[in-house]
Amino acid sequence: MFDLDKWQEIFNTIEKNKLRTFLTGFSVAWGIFMLIILQGSGIGLQNGVENEFRSSATNTIWIWSGQTSKAYAGMQPGRYIQMTNEDHDNISKTVKGIDKMSSRYQIWNASTISYNNEFGSFSIRTVHPDYLYIEKMQITDGRFINKMDIDEYRKSVVISTKVKDALFKDEDPMGKYIQVNTVPFKVVGIFTDEDGRDENMQVIYLPLSTAQRVYGAGNRINTLAVTVGDASVEESKAIQEDIRSRLAARHKYDPTDDRAMFLWNSVEEFQKFKSLFASIRLFIWIIGIGTIIAGVVGVSNIMMIVVKERTKEIGIRKALGATPGSVIGLILQEAILITGFAGYIGLVLGVGLLELISKQIDTPFFRQPEVNINVALGATLLLIVAGALAGFFPARKAAAIKPIVALRDE
Amino acid sequence: MIKLQNIHKSYDMGSNKLHVLKGIDLNVGQGEMVSIMGSSGSGKSTLLNIIGLLDNHDEGDFYLDGMLIRDMNETKAARLRNQFIGFVFQSFNLISFKNAVENVALPLYYQGVPRRKRNKTAMEYLEKVGLTDWAEHLPSELSGGQKQRLAIARAMISQPKIILADEPTGALDSVTSMEVMELFKEINQSGITILIVTHENDIAHLTQRIIKLHDGLINSDHKNGHHQPLNVQAIAV
Numbered sequence: 271m272f273d274l275d276k277w278q279e280i281f282n283t284i285e286k287n288k289l290r291t292f293l294t295g296f297s298v299a300w301g302i303f304m305l306i307i308l309q310g311s312g313i314g315l316q317n318g319v320e321n322e323f324r325s326s327a328t329n330t331i332w333i334w335s336g337q338t339s340k341a342y343a344g345m346q347p348g349r350y351i352q353m354t355n356e357d358h359d360n361i362s363k364t365v366k367g368i369d370k371m372s373s374r375y376q377i378w379n380a381s382t383i384s385y386n387n388e389f390g391s392f393s394i395r396t397v398h399p400d401y402l403y404i405e406k407m408q409i410t411d412g413r414f415i416n417k418m419d420i421d422e423y424r425k426s427v428v429i430s431t432k433v434k435d436a437l438f439k440d441e442d443p444m445g446k447y448i449q450v451n452t453v454p455f456k457v458v459g460i461f462t463d464e465d466g467r468d469e470n471m472q473v474i475y476l477p478l479s480t481a482q483r484v485y486g487a488g489n490r491i492n493t494l495a496v497t498v499g500d501a502s503v504e505e506s507k508a509i510q511e512d513i514r515s516r517l518a519a520r521h522k523y524d525p526t527d528d529r530a531m532f533l534w535n536s537v538e539e540f541q542k543f544k545s546l547f548a549s550i551r552l553f554i555w556i557i558g559i560g561t562i563i564a565g566v567v568g569v570s571n572i573m574m575i576v577v578k579e580r581t582k583e584i585g586i587r588k589a590l591g592a593t594p595g596s597v598i599g600l601i602l603q604e605a606i607l608i609t610g611f612a613g614y615i616g617l618v619l620g621v622g623l624l625e626l627i628s629k630q631i632d633t634p635f636f637r638q639p640e641v642n643i644n645v646a647l648g649a650t651l652l653l654i655v656a657g658a659l660a661g662f663f664p665a666r667k668a669a670a671i672k673p674i675v676a677l678r679d680e
Numbered sequence: 681m682i683k684l685q686n687i688h689k690s691y692d693m694g695s696n697k698l699h700v701l702k703g704i705d706l707n708v709g710q711g712e713m714v715s716i717m718g719s720s721g722s723g724k725s726t727l728l729n730i731i732g733l734l735d736n737h738d739e740g741d742f743y744l745d746g747m748l749i750r751d752m753n754e755t756k757a758a759r760l761r762n763q764f765i766g767f768v769f770q771s772f773n774l775i776s777f778k779n780a781v782e783n784v785a786l787p788l789y790y791q792g793v794p795r796r797k798r799n800k801t802a803m804e805y806l807e808k809v810g811l812t813d814w815a816e817h818l819p820s821e822l823s824g825g826q827k828q829r830l831a832i833a834r835a836m837i838s839q840p841k842i843i844l845a846d847e848p849t850g851a852l853d854s855v856t857s858m859e860v861m862e863l864f865k866e867i868n869q870s871g872i873t874i875l876i877v878t879h880e881n882d883i884a885h886l887t888q889r890i891i892k893l894h895d896g897l898i899n900s901d902h903k904n905g906h907h908q909p910l911n912v913q914a915i916a917v
Binding site for chain 1: 794838
């Protein structure tokens with residue numbers, strides 16, 4: 271195998287038969303290239319979808335109120351439901367399986383936020399401390415809203431890095447006061463949201479209790495969000511139904527009235543996407559395996575033609591004293607060398623193209639196409655083995671041919 | 681050097697058997713230059729292939745340099761061919777993608793001689809056949825006579841005891857044929873046994889001994905110029 275002279279003989283043969291070498295190599299390189307592109311695209315699709323979910327926790331149930339659409343207990347439909355802090359406390363105390371929980375109250379009037387002479391218009395979300403985990407934010411400086419802010423009605427505010435850039439430029443905002451609809455709030459923390467979507471970045475967070483008091487909201491809330499830990503789809507649905515029935519009892523509406531209260535279960539949604547990924551992955555594997563099979567058949571074909579074409583040469587070599595073993599070795603080593611090298615080229619080209627694509631493309635649902643290196647190496651190895659096997663049987667047959675048959679004049 | 685006793689060989693041609701050699705007895709001593717003649721189908725090429733260990737005989741005893749050749753496996757036959765026998769063919773059988781010096785050096789590759797040394801030796805043999813200037817040329821760039829001289833250099837390089845030539849002049853014009861035969865004579869004078877299969881009388885008459893085959897049997901075997909009916913029984917059949 272590591273006989274230098276044998277390799278020289280092989281390189282010599284390859285050098286003198288460029289077209290044949292190119293054709294064999296091309297089919298191998300193409301197979302690997304296609305497999306990598308397909309795998310990469312599949313993973314890109316998956317990354318894209320997963321990224322869409324990254325902005326918030328994938329185990330959250332969101333609850334917001336609406337208007338009744340069914341008559342219930344003598345009341346006409348069309349009644350507005352308003353959730354309050356009591357709903358929050360009641361659910362937090364009675365519903366089992368809740369991990370994190372936060373209410374949210376949206377300040378709807380025009381939100382002008384200013385610092386000295388810098389003004390900006392940002393959404394104001396007023397929340398509980400647990401909201402940090404529900405929205406999956408990263409704190410880059412200071413802290414998020416905490417329990418003391420809520421309990422003591424502190425005028426604290428947490429701003430995004432974008433808000434900081436807009437209002438403070440290069441100044442350090444920590445401890446400074448900003449005007450939120452003419453009320454001063456002290457900056458206690460800065461956050462960023464990994465997905466970088468504007469709707470989650472053009473935002474400031476205030477403690478819910480403070481906001482309710484300052485902006486005259488009483489005890490009203492708009493939205494409830496609870497996380498369910500690592501509950502399964504079934505468990506999360508049970509929790510969802512538990513919340514629904516308790517809210518229905520508290521607000522006296524028909525529990526089957528799906529317009530009175532809206533519940534959105536991200537566990538269930540995420541599960542749907544997960545099974546979609548599974549189908550996509552299966553599809554990609556089927557195509558990938560199909561491509562590999564096509565590559566194997568291509569390599570086998572070419573190897574058989576190569577051996578047939580070389581029958582006379584093999585006859586000459588045998589007449590001059592080549593043993594059957596050395597003939598098989600020569601053909602096999604050449605096949606392995608070509609398929610190995612070409613496979614590597616296909617691998618590099620495929621990965622290179624994916625790198626290029628992942629830099630250029632930034633659309634939702636397609637992100638960072640990449641390929642599992644083990645899959646790529648495995649496929650290359652498979653093609654090499656296939657090429658070797660495809661070469662081996664004709665080579666053995668050729669080596670067994672009597673030199674006189676091989677040398678017979680046409 | 682070569683001793684054949686009652687050699688039989690037949691080929692399966694589908695349902696019927698083609699009996700090609702029907703009991704050949706032959707002795708060739710060291711340093712002889714023998715031509716084998718016969719019409720096509722007389723079995724002369726088959727005989728040469730058996731002597732050259734390219735084919736197996738069915739029946740009889742075959743001694744090569746005192747060794748009994750029987751049920752050779754391919755690997756052993758390949759080693760013996762490499763060591764003992766040089767081949768020259770009508771259609772030259774050079775490897776088309778190798779240049780002259782690489783073609784000549786090939787038998788030494790199978791002896792495990794290092795590349796540099798075997799190319800040096802190959803150049804010496806190319807010089808002997810007058811092809812030094814053509815060392816880097818591919819076979820397709822050479823004339824018929826040059827190709828055959830190249831093939832002879834290749835047959836010589838492993839310093840065999842026997843050279844087997846199957847119609848070596850079949851594809852050459854008469855002048856070139858004579859040059860090739862001169863080369864064979866020189867080689868023969870260095871003590872190497874040469875067997876030439878030919879159907880040309882003037883070629884055969886340049887050898888020391890002519891064996892005529894007819895229908896799978898030796899018809900006549902005589903020193904050049906002296907007719908010697910060898911086996912009366914064989915002729916009777």
